Amino acid sequence: MPPIKQHFKVLETDPGSAARCGLLSTPHGDVRTPAFMPVGTQGTVKSLAPDTVKELGAEMILCNTYHLYLRPGHGLIASLGGLHSFMNWHGPILTDSGGFQVYSLGKLRKITPEGAIFQSHIDGSRHRLTPELAVEIQEALHSDIMMCLDECTPYPATFREAESSLSLTLSWAERSRKARADSSDQALYGIVQGGMYSELRKRAVEAISAMNFDGYALGGLSVGEPKAQMEQIVQETAPLLPADRPHYLMGVGTPEDIVKAVDCGIDLFDCVMPTRCARHGLLFTNAEKVVIKNARYREDNGPLDSECDCYTCRNFSRAYLRHLYVAGEILAMTLNTLHNIRYYMRLMEQIRNAIGCGQYAAFKTRFLESRLKA
Numbered sequence: 001m002p003p004i005k006q007h008f009k010v011l012e013t014d015p016g017s018a019a020r021c022g023l024l025s026t027p028h029g030d031v032r033t034p035a036f037m038p039v040g041t042q043g044t045v046k047s048l049a050p051d052t053v054k055e056l057g058a059e060m061i062l063c064n065t066y067h068l069y070l071r072p073g074h075g076l077i078a079s080l081g082g083l084h085s086f087m088n089w090h091g092p093i094l095t096d097s098g099g100f101q102v103y104s105l106g107k108l109r110k111i112t113p114e115g116a117i118f119q120s121h122i123d124g125s126r127h128r129l130t131p132e133l134a135v136e137i138q139e140a141l142h143s144d145i146m147m148c149l150d151e152c153t154p155y156p157a158t159f160r161e162a163e164s165s166l167s168l169t170l171s172w173a174e175r176s177r178k179a180r181a182d183s184s185d186q187a188l189y190g191i192v193q194g195g196m197y198s199e200l201r202k203r204a205v206e207a208i209s210a211m212n213f214d215g216y217a218l219g220g221l222s223v224g225e226p227k228a229q230m231e232q233i234v235q236e237t238a239p240l241l242p243a244d245r246p247h248y249l250m251g252v253g254t255p256e257d258i259v260k261a262v263d264c265g266i267d268l269f270d271c272v273m274p275t276r277c278a279r280h281g282l283l284f285t286n287a288e289k290v291v292i293k294n295a296r297y298r299e300d301n302g303p304l305d306s307e308c309d310c311y312t313c314r315n316f317s318r319a320y321l322r323h324l325y326v327a328g329e330i331l332a333m334t335l336n337t338l339h340n341i342r343y344y345m346r347l348m349e350q351i352r353n354a355i356g357c358g359q360y361a362a363f364k365t366r367f368l369e370s371r372l373k374a
């Protein structure tokens with residue numbers, strides 16, 4: 001069995017909560033956790049240069065195996081020196097295995113015990129994504145953290161459907177682990193499925209934990225299930241994960257979701273929300289969600305968010321941001337995304353500080369109450 005990368009250290013735990021601060025060390029640098037990872041699906045955090053992403057405080061970003069395999073191809077990226085130099089991002093990168101994207105993007109997809117058969121959403125070409133190919137692609141991209149190929153159990157699913165989906169994910173996890181090169185300096189994380197069924201989730205944690213991965217992800221959530229159900233699964237399952245390894249909640253979430261999940265011991269988050277909302281003119285502030293195209297901002301000469309230290313809030317008025325968005329200017333995408341990513345980075349800084357001074361429970365209560373008024 002390849003050596004396990006002891007690449008995570010818990011630094012502080014909060015007395016009144018399962019929240020913890022940690023340090024994730026990778027070949028491309030360290031990540032302070034709890035951390036939010038901006039999504040850079042096609043090798044770019046849309047509309048932002050990598051230096052800007054770094055200035056905003058992001059330490060690790062996500063890229064997509066499915067997209068980069070289809071275009072421009074993992075072989076090309078490997079021949080050009082790997083994904084870090086290709087996109088000029090020299091910090092840590094986590095890549096998803098592609099299963100979720102096949103499920104949500106691929107056309108005419110068919111799941112077989114061997115792998116996921118799908119047609120490219122780009123040119124209709126046919127492909128079969130296997131656990132072995134998913135590892136090969138991520139090794140070619142040379143991401144710092146690789147994910148096993150899993151089946152993201154659809155929502156809703158019957159117990160039997162979730163059970164058979166879980167057994168597929170477990171067999172793929174075993175094959176992913178065996179496919180990893182022994183000398184690899186890349187970490188490999190296992191993914192816990194099990195639908196919305198506590199019994200299956202517990203079975204999944206036991207089986208995946210026994211495979212001794214470098215970190216553990218909770219998958220199969222943020223797939224359209226009611227918020228209360230997601231929270232219940234996280235509350236029940238996160239405490240069962242190996243405490244000395246990173247816990248990654250895939251695809252989550254809103255600021256409220258993150259604050260609640262940190263309380264359960266989640267260390268890593270990703271979500272398309274800050275970047276996608278920015279491109280649709282929905283901007284995050286503590287006071288309210290600003291829909292920038294709203295006429296009420298037409299003459300508003302004030303900053304987007306008076307509490308924010310970002311370039312957008314320091315240099316432009318709400319009136320100007322509204323003008324750019326309504327006029328369809330490309331700069332609107334950049335300024336909006338820059339602010340929303342900075343909002344999430346500042347939230348994670350506040351979360352780490354609250355844990356560091358043993359005040360997380362009070363921080364969470366105060367934050368959630370303030371959001372109710374928003």
Ligand SMILES: Nc1nc2c(CCc3ccccc3)c3nc[nH]c3cc2c(=O)[nH]1
Nearest residue numbers: 062063096100152219220221222250251
């Ligand atoms: N492999 C996998 N990915 C998921 C993602 C994508 C996260 C991602 C990683 C890297 C880049 C982009 C997206 C999910 N997003 C929302 N819910 C999700 C569930 C799963 C899941 O169950 N399995």
Ligand SMILES: [Zn+2]
Nearest residue numbers: 308310313339
């Ligand atoms: Zn700002």
